[in-house]
Structure formats: C-alpha cells, structure tokens
Amino acid sequence: MLHVWLGILVSLAAPARSTVPSVGELGSLTIVHPNDLDTNSTVESLLLLHQPRTYEAAGRACATAYEKQATRSDISPAIRQHLAFLVADGQLRSTDGLWVTQSDSTSEHPACMAYSLSAGTFEEEACDTPLLVLCTQSAPATTVSTGDDVAPSSQVAVKAGSSQFVGYRDARSFRFLGIKYGEAPLGARRFLSTISYMARGLFDATRFKSVCLQNEADDFAAKGEHQSEDCLHLNIFTPFLPSSSSHAKLKAVGFWIHGGGFTVGSGSRPVYDGGNFASRGDVLIVTLNYRLDILGLLADMDGADNAWLSDIILALHWVQENIAAFGGDPNKVTIFGESSGALAISALLSSPAASGLFHAAISESSLLATPWLLPRVYTELLTPAIAAAFMADNSTVDAPVAFMRSIPAERFSSSTAAEAAATQLAAIQDKLFHTSGVDIRPLLPTIGGLIPDQFVYLVRNGSVANKVPLMLGTNRDEVALVIYGLPGFEAPVPPDVGIYNTLLAEFMGQDAASAIIVDGTYALNTSDVDGVRRGLSTASTARGFTCAMRQLLAAGLHSNAFNTSELFVFRFEAGYPLVQNEPSACFPEGAGPSHPVCHASEILPVFGNFNVLGVPLNTTEELHFTQYANDIWPCFIRTHTPDVSVEYLEARGQAYAATLASVRAAPFRAFDRSTAGTHVIASEPRNEGPFDSQECAVFDNLGYAFDHIDNGF
Incomplete structure (x- = not known):
C-alpha cells in the first residue's frame, strides 16, 4: 500500500499533464546546440522537430513547445554546421527541408520559407509541403547559479513503461532528474x-532527489542536499528524444559511477552534470546514486553482501528496460567511473550478475592494487567496531547488525564508520595480510555473491566475467592530493635527503622505504626546491596506481583476459581540481606540466563543466585541452575506441578543430606492450613507447x- 501512496504524492508534485507537451504530441526532438565548451561563448540553441508538418502546423507545433518558429537570422554558421553534421551522421537526410520564418518580412502574406539541408540555402516552398521544423529554444544553459530554476515552458513529458516522466530542456540537453530506480531499503x-521500482502515472523528473546518507563534513561529500535512505535515483541527459513511432538512430549511453571512497558523493553534483557531455559528444549520459559507507558495504552471514553494487546493477537493469524511450541505445552502454567508481568498474567486470548489462568500460584513477576484503573482516573486526562507535560510551554491542538496523537513519548522516574502521586497520593488516607494509583502506567491498574473487586473480586466470573494450589510466600525480594537503606540507619542504628518507618510511612503511632508497629510482632530486613533496607523490602514485595497473595489464594480456585491440591506456598531465579547498598546488595557472595533476583532476575537463561551475577558461590552451579530453570520452562511448576519426571531426566543424589537430599529431591507439604504451592527455597530447620497467621494479619486487x-x- 505504501508504494500506492508514494505514487499519489509524486503525481501531486508533478506539473499538470495538460500544460506539459509530450514527445507523443511533438514527435522526435533534437536540441541543436553548437557546443564549443568556451566559457566566454554566446550560447546558441534551437529545437528541431523531426515530424514533418505543413508551414501552418509548424507554427502551432512550436507554440505547443512554448517556442516560436526559428527565423532565418537564427540559422547562424555554427547552427548550419551542426545541421550538416546531423546529415553526415545519418540523423537527418540531405533531402530534408526545415521550416523557418522570414524575420525581415513586412509582407501581409509572407512566403513560406524553408532551409534546404542539401543546398544550405533558404528557399520558398509550397506551404502545404510536409517539412521538419526549427523552433527557437529559449531555455537558458544550466549553471550552479541557476540552481533548480525550471521554467514550466521548458518541460517535456516522455512515456516509458506505465509512466509519463516530466523532465525539461535547457540550452544543451533534455534533462530527466531524480528518477527512482530502486525501492527504499x-x-x-x-x-x-x-x-x-518503476513509477506509474506522472513522475516529476525536473528536480534532483535525495542523496544517499553520508557525512557532509567530508570535503568530497554532497553539500546542502537532502539525505535519505530513499536515495536510489538516477539522472538522464540527452540531446535527442524519440517518438514511439520513430526509427531514428539511438544514442550510445555513458553510465557514470561517482567516486568518493565508497563513503561520500552523489550523481547530482554539478561537476557531474551531463549536459555538456551529451551535447558536445552526441551521447546520452546517466548518473546515479548508490548506497554508501556501512549502509552499502556491510557484509554478514545473513544476506548482506555489497548492497552498493546491487544498487548499481539494479540501475543498469533499469537502463536496459527503459533508456530507449529517452533516446538511448540499450545495446551500447559504456560504464565509466573514477576512484572508488573505477573500483566499481572492476567489480562489474568481475560480476556474472552484470553480464549483458554493459558493452564497454572506462576506469579512471583506480587503486587497482586494492584487494576486496573477506566477509570475516566485517563480521569479526569492522562491524563490531562500527556498531560500538554509534554507542555514546563506545561500548560493545551484542548483536551489531540488528542494532544498526534499529538506529534512526539520520545517525548515518554523521557516520563515523570510516574512523571506526580505521581503528581496525592494524588488525586487518595482521590477520588478512600478515604484514603492515600494505597500503589499503579499511572500509572496502567484499568477495561474496556478486563479486566471485579478487579482480587480479580473475584477470590472471583469464576468467573475468565480462570481457569488453576497456580504457583505463591515471593522473600523473594522483597522491599529490593527499601529500600537498598535509599539515606542514602546504609549502615546499627543504630538499634534505635525511628528511626525505624519513618521510618515505612514514608514508610507505619502513620495508618499502628501505627498498626504494636502495633502488634509487625515486631518490630525492636535491636540485628541485619542491623535490620532497614531488618525490613522495611520484613514488606513492607509482606504487598505488601506475605500477599496480601495469601488473594488471601484463597479467591480462598474458591470460587473454583483455583483447589487445580493445585495450587503451592513458595518463593525464593536465587537469583541474574537483573541489575548491584542494591543495593550492593542484590548481594550474594553465594546462602546463609544472603543477601536480592531482587525483580527480581529470573529471572537470572530461565532463566539460567549467561553464556549469562558473570557472573561467582563461587561455586558448586550457580550452583546447578541455575540448580534447571531452571529445575522447564520448568517442569511446560511441565507437569503443578513443581514437576520434578525422571524418567525424571534419563533419563537426570549427568547434572541433583543436581536437582534429591533436588527433592528427598523436592518434590514440590500442595498447600493445611491444610497440605502444600510454597516450598522454595534455595541452599537447603525445604517445609514449613501451613502459620503462625500471619505474616499477622496486614495487614489483x-x-x-x-x-x-x-x-x-
């Protein structure tokens, strides 16, 4: 009965159906937005109606969408180029004409005017000729300053299953937010x-909904958003909506899994806004929430097993069943994620329960050396300690899982589970690894029903459940995010060998430090005034990220867990921090090589959301780097290769010229141990040769x- 009342409440919250135009009424829709990602550009945007209509009916259709017919002056050179691309890509026919109006006409009976896609000119047509329609598109581009402002005139309804989802458009994409995919646990x-969960009747998808419970004090937590256990929502961003009778080409789908150490984050953070990604890349983007912290990670002997992963798999099922109604191709889904979201990629590649739900994967900045925990780590060590942390006197709880089921949900929004788990780190290192020399997080997913074994074991055995095209890589200075932010490390530390070697032992353990010192590869550069911080960051990044990835690549190629022709490796050597209070060293003056490229610094360029956040792109170099990064990811989503074709870029025109120059200078080729190594994504992209084995020898040993x-x- 509860779900019935929830459905009624959702219906009451949604706009009245009679005021919201639907795709059923208007036919297939495309937002025509030449998107160069430039924070200084004037936003141009038109609404294309694909259903042929007479000239008079065209005006009525635009009015139904609360717009006017586009005028000749609205068809700028950039709009013409975008329309030409739609023809080249098969989304429009060259023989199509598009109704427009003559803005400069003073005649009492103006001629019926159309834009010819084949000729690129305006021509008079018989007014009763059925043609496609170009309307104005007056909704502004979304920014953090516009917030949740949604004009009723921008709303549109899409039928999926038994529901009408009411979303809206902005200047870049159609947006359907806060769609519930799972029952509240x-x-x-x-x-x-x-x-x-599948909605019935009207569903208001014009607002982000609750995020999953998390400690908002964390720098990377969702800020100022309502938290709830009823948080299993996803968001859709698409440049195209098909009618039910349309046979149009559907968009490839990018399914984004946010990071945050499995303890914080949400799919509704402004940096993950999918509008630019969908618009410039001509793809559909899905972001989602999944359960976090102990609510998502707890494992016991009574059925609790990686609830966070079951949420993501449930959302992937929702995509398979419903995404076509929003213009997405369920047979072309690419999962991609960063940090713990990249570890989720490893889990999904491993899980038979996810088979057939996705067709390619991107892993960004994954700590691939991180092993999954065993259930006993939770039942014997973590769960009792975390339950005790919820007690006022930190006393032991007899039935910790039952106790944590009984406490109010809001207690988890200030959860100290991560801190409580950290008190068990030494015990985990002793019992699970028999050494203190391993660097792991104490609060991690477990091997169980959804994750059959350690990812590295599956790779070594060639038994990864889901063998798909894979792109993976790191940022040059991942661990600088931590090291440069430590007390006393805000400024360069004197380049003293004794100080450096002592700090190596503190950061990496005495055994590792001794081996690193003897090896000499990561010896202190005493001529570099910032050599201590840079050396610690370089060594830590190599051990935790780069070298572990190389081990995995070598094992996967040997076991045939990876197809060489479908494996792509990258490294970012430019970027921009994810949050404003990151260490100042992580912020570039430009996209040059001198500053650390910290963990998560690739996300903002990949999503292209400088204009959403109000962060200016101050130089042409920054803009071109952002365009290139933003073009690679949707290319992989569309084609399962990041090597953007010259033909595609030429069809896209001037806004893609910088990417075209980069592609011609350094094509992004598949990985091959003998002839190719890493594609470096920077202001001047380049390809490196085979890996230098000396860089990882000490860590391999x-x-x-x-x-x-x-x-x-």
Whole structure:
C-alpha cells in the first residue's frame, strides 16, 4: 500500500499533464546546440522537430513547445554546421527541408520559407509541403547559479513503461532528474539488496532527489542536499528524444559511477552534470546514486553482501528496460567511473550478475592494487567496531547488525564508520595480510555473491566475467592530493635527503622505504626546491596506481583476459581540481606540466563543466585541452575506441578543430606492450613507447596488497 501512496504524492508534485507537451504530441526532438565548451561563448540553441508538418502546423507545433518558429537570422554558421553534421551522421537526410520564418518580412502574406539541408540555402516552398521544423529554444544553459530554476515552458513529458516522466530542456540537453530506480531499503531491508521500482502515472523528473546518507563534513561529500535512505535515483541527459513511432538512430549511453571512497558523493553534483557531455559528444549520459559507507558495504552471514553494487546493477537493469524511450541505445552502454567508481568498474567486470548489462568500460584513477576484503573482516573486526562507535560510551554491542538496523537513519548522516574502521586497520593488516607494509583502506567491498574473487586473480586466470573494450589510466600525480594537503606540507619542504628518507618510511612503511632508497629510482632530486613533496607523490602514485595497473595489464594480456585491440591506456598531465579547498598546488595557472595533476583532476575537463561551475577558461590552451579530453570520452562511448576519426571531426566543424589537430599529431591507439604504451592527455597530447620497467621494479619486487592477501582468513 505504501508504494500506492508514494505514487499519489509524486503525481501531486508533478506539473499538470495538460500544460506539459509530450514527445507523443511533438514527435522526435533534437536540441541543436553548437557546443564549443568556451566559457566566454554566446550560447546558441534551437529545437528541431523531426515530424514533418505543413508551414501552418509548424507554427502551432512550436507554440505547443512554448517556442516560436526559428527565423532565418537564427540559422547562424555554427547552427548550419551542426545541421550538416546531423546529415553526415545519418540523423537527418540531405533531402530534408526545415521550416523557418522570414524575420525581415513586412509582407501581409509572407512566403513560406524553408532551409534546404542539401543546398544550405533558404528557399520558398509550397506551404502545404510536409517539412521538419526549427523552433527557437529559449531555455537558458544550466549553471550552479541557476540552481533548480525550471521554467514550466521548458518541460517535456516522455512515456516509458506505465509512466509519463516530466523532465525539461535547457540550452544543451533534455534533462530527466531524480528518477527512482530502486525501492527504499528500509527497516529489515537495510544493508540488503533491494528491488526495482518503476513509477506509474506522472513522475516529476525536473528536480534532483535525495542523496544517499553520508557525512557532509567530508570535503568530497554532497553539500546542502537532502539525505535519505530513499536515495536510489538516477539522472538522464540527452540531446535527442524519440517518438514511439520513430526509427531514428539511438544514442550510445555513458553510465557514470561517482567516486568518493565508497563513503561520500552523489550523481547530482554539478561537476557531474551531463549536459555538456551529451551535447558536445552526441551521447546520452546517466548518473546515479548508490548506497554508501556501512549502509552499502556491510557484509554478514545473513544476506548482506555489497548492497552498493546491487544498487548499481539494479540501475543498469533499469537502463536496459527503459533508456530507449529517452533516446538511448540499450545495446551500447559504456560504464565509466573514477576512484572508488573505477573500483566499481572492476567489480562489474568481475560480476556474472552484470553480464549483458554493459558493452564497454572506462576506469579512471583506480587503486587497482586494492584487494576486496573477506566477509570475516566485517563480521569479526569492522562491524563490531562500527556498531560500538554509534554507542555514546563506545561500548560493545551484542548483536551489531540488528542494532544498526534499529538506529534512526539520520545517525548515518554523521557516520563515523570510516574512523571506526580505521581503528581496525592494524588488525586487518595482521590477520588478512600478515604484514603492515600494505597500503589499503579499511572500509572496502567484499568477495561474496556478486563479486566471485579478487579482480587480479580473475584477470590472471583469464576468467573475468565480462570481457569488453576497456580504457583505463591515471593522473600523473594522483597522491599529490593527499601529500600537498598535509599539515606542514602546504609549502615546499627543504630538499634534505635525511628528511626525505624519513618521510618515505612514514608514508610507505619502513620495508618499502628501505627498498626504494636502495633502488634509487625515486631518490630525492636535491636540485628541485619542491623535490620532497614531488618525490613522495611520484613514488606513492607509482606504487598505488601506475605500477599496480601495469601488473594488471601484463597479467591480462598474458591470460587473454583483455583483447589487445580493445585495450587503451592513458595518463593525464593536465587537469583541474574537483573541489575548491584542494591543495593550492593542484590548481594550474594553465594546462602546463609544472603543477601536480592531482587525483580527480581529470573529471572537470572530461565532463566539460567549467561553464556549469562558473570557472573561467582563461587561455586558448586550457580550452583546447578541455575540448580534447571531452571529445575522447564520448568517442569511446560511441565507437569503443578513443581514437576520434578525422571524418567525424571534419563533419563537426570549427568547434572541433583543436581536437582534429591533436588527433592528427598523436592518434590514440590500442595498447600493445611491444610497440605502444600510454597516450598522454595534455595541452599537447603525445604517445609514449613501451613502459620503462625500471619505474616499477622496486614495487614489483615488494609485491602489492593483492599479492599478500591470505584467502584462508
């Protein structure tokens, strides 16, 4: 009965159906927006109606969408180029004409005017000729300053299943926000997998909904958003909406999994806004929330098992069943994620439960050396400690899982689970690894029903469940985000060998530090005034990110877990921080090589959202770097290769000229150990040759966390 009342409440919150035009009324729709990502550009945007109409009916259709017919003067050179691309890509026919009006006509009976796609000129047509329609598009581009302002005139309804989802358009894309995909995991369902939810009747998808419970004090947490256990929502951004009778080409789908250490984050953060990504890349983007912290990670012997992952798989099922109604191709879904979101990519590649739900994957800045925990780590170490942390006196709880099911949900919004788990780190290192020399997070997913084994074991055995095209890589200075932000490290540390070697032991353990010092590859550069911070960051990044990835690549190529022709490796050597209070060193003056390229610094360029956040792109170099990064990702989503074709870029025109120059100078080729290494994404992209084995020799000899795990625990 509860779901019935929830449906009624949602219906009451939604706009009245009679005022919201639907795709059923208007036919297929495309937002024509030449998007160069320039924060200084004037936004041009028109609404294309694909259903042929007479001239008189064209005006009525635009009015139904609360717009006017576009005029000749609206068809700028950039709009013409965008229309020409739609023809080249098969989304329009060269023989199509588009009704427009003559803005300069003073005649009492003006001629019926159309724009000819084949000739690129305006021509008079018989007024009863059925042609496509160009309307104005007056909704502004979304920014953090516009917030949740949604003009009723921009709303549009899409039918999927038994529901009409009411979303809206802005200057870049159609947006359907806060779509519920899973039942709220309340009461006895807390910590367990939940079941799918499909709305009935009208559903208001014009606002982001609740985010999953998390500690807002964390720098990377969702800020100022309502938190709830009823948080399983996804968001859709698309440049195209098809009518039910349309046979139009559907868009490839990018399914974004946010990072945040499995403890914080949401799919509704402005930096993850999918409008620029969808608009410039001609793809559909999905972002989502999934359960976090102990609510998503707890494992026990009574059914709790990676609830966070079951949420993501449930959302992928929703996409398979419904995304075509929003213009997405369910047979071309690429999962992509960063940091813990990239670890989610590893879990999905491993999981038989996710088979057939996606067709390619991108892993950004994954700590691939990180092993999954075993359930006993939770039942014997983590769960009792975390439950005790919820007690006022930190006393032991007899039935910790039952106790944590009974406490109010709001207690988890100031959760100290991560801190409580950290108190068990030494015990985990002792019991699971038999050494203190491994660097792991204490609050991690577990091997269980959804994750059959350690990812590295599956790769070594060639038994990864989902063998798909894969692009993966890192940022040059991942760990600088931590090191440059430590107390006393805000400024360069004196380049003293003794100080450096002592700090190596503190950061990496005495055994690792001794081996690094003897090896000499990461010795202090005493001529570099910032050599201590830079050296610590370089060594830590190599051990935790780069070298672990190389081990995995070598194992996967040997076992045939990866197809060489479908494997692509990158490294970012430019970027921009994700949050404003990151270490100042992570902020570039430009896209040059001198500043650290910190963890998560690739996200803003990849999504292209400088104009959403109000962060100016001050130089042509910054703009061209952002365009290039933003063009690679949707190319992989569309074609399963990041090597953007020259033909595609030529069809896109001047706004893609910088990417075209980069592609011609350094094509992004598939990985091959003998002839090719890493594609470097920077202001001047380049390709590096085979890996330098000396860079990782000391860490290969020491072994990684997954080499030390005791699976008998």
